[in-house]
Amino acid sequence: MMKIGIIVGSVREGRNGSAVGKWMYDFAISRKEEDVEYELVDLKDYNLPFLGGPATEEQMAAVGAWLGKIASFDGYVFVAPEYNRSVGGAFKNALDYLDGEIRNKAVGYVGYGGLGGSFAIQSLRGINAERSLASVRTMVSFSLMTDFEDFSVFKPAPYHEVNANAMLDEVILWSKAFKTIRKVS
Template sequence: MKIGIIIGSVRESRNGEAVGKWIHDFAVGRQDEGVEYELVDLKDYNLPFLGAAASENQMAAVGAWLSKIASFDGYVFITPEYNRSVGGAFKNALDYLDGEIKNKAVGYVGYGGLGGAFAIQSLRGINAERSLASVRTMVSFSLITDFENFSVFKPGAHHAVNASAMLDEVILWSRAFETIRKVS
């Protein structure tokens, strides 16, 4: 089983890379039997705005994005919170997806002033519309308590409890949805 850990921010000086590395290292460290985790950075894909004219390179990036996302059985989305919602680049990237994510499971890791809770809530609705099932447990990192000077990631040890529970749910649901995908 392959679980993609997707960094959903493309901003310069972003915190998402450190958060993504932390959750990836945490997941790999669990040594879940039969589960492979891969860190995917949205910044590596030069996606055009959906519906806008795109260069040949951007169209190749869209194809690579679709192929990469389709290769996973489940996901963990790392999302910043911008203006009480998910970032525009991540929303745009998700809008390209359809069958690639259908009947799969996703867990969330958010970060921001309020731990990314509003961004995660936005993603839950967006992803439900695409038949991507959100697990209950989420991980929320506060810019105030989990980042030194709002930029150096220093998460509290207590986050391991939610991270472990969220990964357990993603694995469980991903295995269950595998049977649905075989039928549909």
């Protein structure tokens, strides 16, 4: 069984990320693949301290839970908001905790923002390459201007399903291939 984590990377109050993540999760499970299991993971559920800063016992437990959850997947879909033409700070901080948990795995991207999250995705591609997390080519980009009513009510156009299908196909294919590498190493 291939396990793919759909990770919502925003923790802001009033965020659009939970709606985008739920749409991606619902779309993924609607494909009814027999050998693939999807799980929606919300970064907001993990009270991670800033990497390298002081942490409470509760936060250290959250770090352990975050590492364990991420390690349990064979591949990922990162749902990334675009803040100031880059990935959000909380998501970057969460990714900085990861190392072996994500090595030799595949990731696809769902971005959203004023420019469809393109700058956030581009930032993540570089960050993840450094960690040996392989980014697939196809991405899904939602614009705040066209896919959200009043910039907050998520109403994606149906044509996004084409890229969502292609991106998931790539993540699954690459995840299966990388799984064979991880068994050897």
